[in-house]
Amino acid sequence: MSFDSLEFAFFLPVVFALHWLLPRAPRWQNAFLLVAGYAFYATWDWRLAWVLVLATVVDYGVARYMDAHRPAPGVEDPAARRRLRIALGVSIVYNVGQLCWFKYVGFFAESFNDLMAAAGIEAGVPVLRLALPLGLSYFTLQKLSYVIDVYYGRLPACRSPLTFATFVAFFPQLIAGPIVRGGELLPQLEKPRRLVADRLAAGAGAFMLGFVMKAFVADFLGQKVVNPVFAEPATYSALGHWMALLGYAAQVFCDFAGYSLMAIGVGRLFGVELPPNFNYPFFSKNMMEFWRRWHITLNRWLFDYLYTPFVTGQGRMRGRFDTGLMVVFLVSGLWHGATWGFVLWGALHGVGLVVQRRWDVFYKGLCRQDRKWVQVRKSRRYKAAAWALTQVFFVLTLVPFRAGTLEDTLTFAGGLFAAAGDALPGLDSVMSLHNLAWAVIFLVGYHLLELPAGRRWRARFFGLPSPVRGVAYGMAIVFLFLFMPSSGTTFVYANF
Amino acid sequence: MSAENPPRTWRSVAAVAAAALITVAVADAALQQVRPLFPPVRHVHEGAADLAGGDPHILVVGSSHARSFDVVKRVLAERTGGRHRMVTVPVEMGAFTSYRWVLEHRLAPLIDERDGEGELVRGNLRHLMLVTTFYDMCSIDETGADLNIPARAWTFDHFFRDFLRNGLTAFNRNYVRERWKNLLPFSVLVQDRGAANIAGALKRLVRPEPESAAIEWARQNMEAQYDWCHDPREQKALEDIADFAAERNLELTVILFPLMPEIVTEKARRTTLKRYAEYVAERGRARGFRVVDLTSTTPLRGDDFAVDFDHVTHAGNEKFADWVLEHDLAWMLDGAVLSAERRP
Numbered sequence: 001m002s003f004d005s006l007e008f009a010f011f012l013p014v015v016f017a018l019h020w021l022l023p024r025a026p027r028w029q030n031a032f033l034l035v036a037g038y039a040f041y042a043t044w045d046w047r048l049a050w051v052l053v054l055a056t057v058v059d060y061g062v063a064r065y066m067d068a069h070r071p072a073p074g075v076e077d078p079a080a081r082r083r084l085r086i087a088l089g090v091s092i093v094y095n096v097g098q099l100c101w102f103k104y105v106g107f108f109a110e111s112f113n114d115l116m117a118a119a120g121i122e123a124g125v126p127v128l129r130l131a132l133p134l135g136l137s138y139f140t141l142q143k144l145s146y147v148i149d150v151y152y153g154r155l156p157a158c159r160s161p162l163t164f165a166t167f168v169a170f171f172p173q174l175i176a177g178p179i180v181r182g183g184e185l186l187p188q189l190e191k192p193r194r195l196v197a198d199r200l201a202a203g204a205g206a207f208m209l210g211f212v213m214k215a216f217v218a219d220f221l222g223q224k225v226v227n228p229v230f231a232e233p234a235t236y237s238a239l240g241h242w243m244a245l246l247g248y249a250a251q252v253f254c255d256f257a258g259y260s261l262m263a264i265g266v267g268r269l270f271g272v273e274l275p276p277n278f279n280y281p282f283f284s285k286n287m288m289e290f291w292r293r294w295h296i297t298l299n300r301w302l303f304d305y306l307y308t309p310f311v312t313g314q315g316r317m318r319g320r321f322d323t324g325l326m327v328v329f330l331v332s333g334l335w336h337g338a339t340w341g342f343v344l345w346g347a348l349h350g351v352g353l354v355v356q357r358r359w360d361v362f363y364k365g366l367c368r369q370d371r372k373w374v375q376v377r378k379s380r381r382y383k384a385a386a387w388a389l390t391q392v393f394f395v396l397t398l399v400p401f402r403a404g405t406l407e408d409t410l411t412f413a414g415g416l417f418a419a420a421g422d423a424l425p426g427l428d429s430v431m432s433l434h435n436l437a438w439a440v441i442f443l444v445g446y447h448l449l450e451l452p453a454g455r456r457w458r459a460r461f462f463g464l465p466s467p468v469r470g471v472a473y474g475m476a477i478v479f480l481f482l483f484m485p486s487s488g489t490t491f492v493y494a495n496f
Numbered sequence: 497m498s499a500e501n502p503p504r505t506w507r508s509v510a511a512v513a514a515a516a517l518i519t520v521a522v523a524d525a526a527l528q529q530v531r532p533l534f535p536p537v538r539h540v541h542e543g544a545a546d547l548a549g550g551d552p553h554i555l556v557v558g559s560s561h562a563r564s565f566d567v568v569k570r571v572l573a574e575r576t577g578g579r580h581r582m583v584t585v586p587v588e589m590g591a592f593t594s595y596r597w598v599l600e601h602r603l604a605p606l607i608d609e610r611d612g613e614g615e616l617v618r619g620n621l622r623h624l625m626l627v628t629t630f631y632d633m634c635s636i637d638e639t640g641a642d643l644n645i646p647a648r649a650w651t652f653d654h655f656f657r658d659f660l661r662n663g664l665t666a667f668n669r670n671y672v673r674e675r676w677k678n679l680l681p682f683s684v685l686v687q688d689r690g691a692a693n694i695a696g697a698l699k700r701l702v703r704p705e706p707e708s709a710a711i712e713w714a715r716q717n718m719e720a721q722y723d724w725c726h727d728p729r730e731q732k733a734l735e736d737i738a739d740f741a742a743e744r745n746l747e748l749t750v751i752l753f754p755l756m757p758e759i760v761t762e763k764a765r766r767t768t769l770k771r772y773a774e775y776v777a778e779r780g781r782a783r784g785f786r787v788v789d790l791t792s793t794t795p796l797r798g799d800d801f802a803v804d805f806d807h808v809t810h811a812g813n814e815k816f817a818d819w820v821l822e823h824d825l826a827w828m829l830d831g832a833v834l835s836a837e838r839r840p
Binding site (some may be wrong): 001005006007010042043044045078079118197198200201202372431462463465466467468469470471473474475477478481486 | 502503504505506507508509512513514515516517518519520524559562659660663664667673676685686688689690692694695699711
């Protein structure tokens with residue numbers, strides 16, 4: 001069940017009501033949230049719930065072991081340090097191994113066979129096709145960050161197995177993030193939660209906004225504009241290819257930002273604040289800024305737990321910033337999926353960030369020589385060019401991200417400039433045109449409302465009397481009933 | 497976005513929720529003026545309940561057209577003084593695979609039910625009648641009639657078992673969707689989800705569409721179905737239904753239901769309809785079941801069909817019932833329906 005599904009419309013009110021009817025004690029609230037989390041997970045495939053259980057048990061045990069065997073502050077105890085490192089190793093091997101087993105073993109075997117075949121050797125390595133436990137990529141990173149934080153003493157190990165299990169299986173963020181850290185969620189779960197009107201309103205608002213983004217904009221664009229062109233690129237014109245690509249950029253943003261907002265909204269309904277995952281990435285004027293605004297919780301994980309230890313640690317990678325960026329984005333690509341299309345996507349972004357870093361170094365040199373370059377950088381023209389370059393780069397790199405295989409990537413990329421067909425997507429009926437217009441208006445409006453003038457409009461709206469706002473929300477609900485696609489797709493990011 | 501919001505009180509939250517709810521209710525009522533709610537119709541559940549509560553002589557299974565036989569049932573009862581009993585089981589948007597599922601899973605337990613002494617509880621049942629049209633043999637994609645089974649014919653038990661086996665899927669979620677619709681039968685917004693009838697009605701309100709355009713679309717659609725209305729899965733389902741009837745000593749009659757004459761072109765007659773009629777007739781000869789082709793033989797005319805050009809109006813059904821009991825289905829009035837030997 002996903003947040004925009006009908007089943008969730010049954011599930012959420014029941015869970016919400018029961019949760020707040022329970023005694024306001026963490027023990028009761030967490031126990032109930034744990035049951036709800038496993039029930040939610042089981043609706044996808046209850047037979048894979050053991051993966052979640054086992055992963056929880058392993059990391060709870062490892063973290064507790066670390067706390068129990070940590071040398072006292074100021075005491076040098078190499079044996080204890082070694083034991084901690086071994087415990088950390090066990091957790092990393094287990095988590096990464098589990099991820100590799102379910103997600104990558106087939107991909108690597110198949111790639112190896114292809115490589116050998118290209119060299120004229122029949123390798124014949126069996127290619128396993130395993131069902132990927134839902135949310136594995138997300139809760140694996142969540143637990144790894146927890147164990148690493150405990151290892152470095154940044155976080156005490158959670159003593160309560162119930163609280164820790166709830167931390168892992170907290171259903172609003174279990175399937176597709178935000179990838180929350182122990183330091184963010186555990187303290188909230190350890191305290192009793194109260195239902196507050198302000199938080200309920202904020203949660204409902206975030207959920208509704210996310211719902212519109214996912215169930216109307218993303219699903220409509222996916223079904224009518226994006227999928228037909230990627231399925232049969234030969235039928236569509238170059239303009240059709242560009243529409244599909246731009247549509248996909250909007251779709252994937254609305255799909256995942258919408259999901260994240262719904263997760264944050266649901267979290268608030270249970271008195272828990274989850275970290276933001278998107279912050280208007282289409283305002284970004286360089287790729288580094290973009291990745292600070294897009295899938296924030298994944299990228300901060302990659303930079304905090306991969307990039308920073310690599311380039312600031314004592315190993316051979318120390319100071320190798322470009323290599324660090326390449327590694328981070330290749331891992332990011334592979335994290336998104338076990339295909340060469342994702343690897344290529346990651347490599348392109350790695351190269352993009354390396355080029356940007358070098359440009360920054362070069363430009364700083366210019367600024368040191370002549371201060372006029374500082375003014376140039378602050379000029380509107382420079383900012384506009386930087387913005388356009390960033391967005392065009394992001395959109396173009398979505399081709400391998402969506403196409404999946406290298407062959408399809410090349411076919412689609414070729415179609416952007418010289419297409420065989422002459423059709424345009426999503427324009428087959430008045431209703432489609434109507435929905436396309438509303439999707440564009442929503443997206444533009446969503447971004448304009450974040451600008452200073454837009455913020456004033458927003459403040460004015462939220463200052464309106466409650467019944468007036470209620471009428472507006474009611475009209476939005478009626479609109480969704482009438483025009484929201486009826487056969488919604490799964491969340492794009494839930495597949496990763 | 498919430499950081500700049502003024503703090504909310506419980507009163508303001510309740511006011512927003514109430515205003516939103518009232519707006520939706522008012523909009524729902526207003527939209528019912530544009531697109532009135534369909535009156536409730538019988539589905540598989542009602543048909544199965546009728547069978548469970550009775551011991552009919554004739555069991556009619558079919559698509560939505562089987563509802564026309566509710567009038568036939570009434571007229572039959574009137575003419576036989578209630579001695580000849582019929583039960584109808586309409587499977588909305590059905591096809592042969594759907595009828596097979598309904599027969600095997602919903603009706604077989606009732607048809608085969610025996611009392612403590614081993615006697616059939618419904619031993620009078622002698623005739624199985626299948627109400628079909630050419631599209632019962634069309635290929636069904638995943639959004640088509642296959643999904644109709646969870647939505648229209650499943651019980652909670654079927655849903656739960658499928659859920660345990662496969663988790664929540666696009667297929668079994670149709671069960672949940674239909675139950676949700678049943679919870680709010682008074683809301684046109686809820687009932688219209690997935691059908692887009694309101695949007696269509698609003699569109700026609702702004703830009704009226706001549707009826708001729710809709711008729712032309714229906715004609716072309718029927719002609720085009722020649723290419724895919726011979727799905728082997730559906731054909732196999734018809735064979736299975738023939739087996740089902742034979743195993744239970746039920747006489748099978750396959751009826752090709754009347755089509756609105758205005759939408760049947762000469763080309764459709766030579767292609768789609770001919771292929772279907774010939775196929776069913778050939779299978780009838782081979783398997784020994786009766787085929788009654790009413791596609792164009794009844795006195796039903798354009799006015800007797802509803803605005804969807806497919807279903808028959810109430811007055812049309814009366815005309816159909818009177819006519820069919822005097823012609824192709826006159827045997828239903830015959831005492832042989834009653835006097836035939838009980839099933840073993």
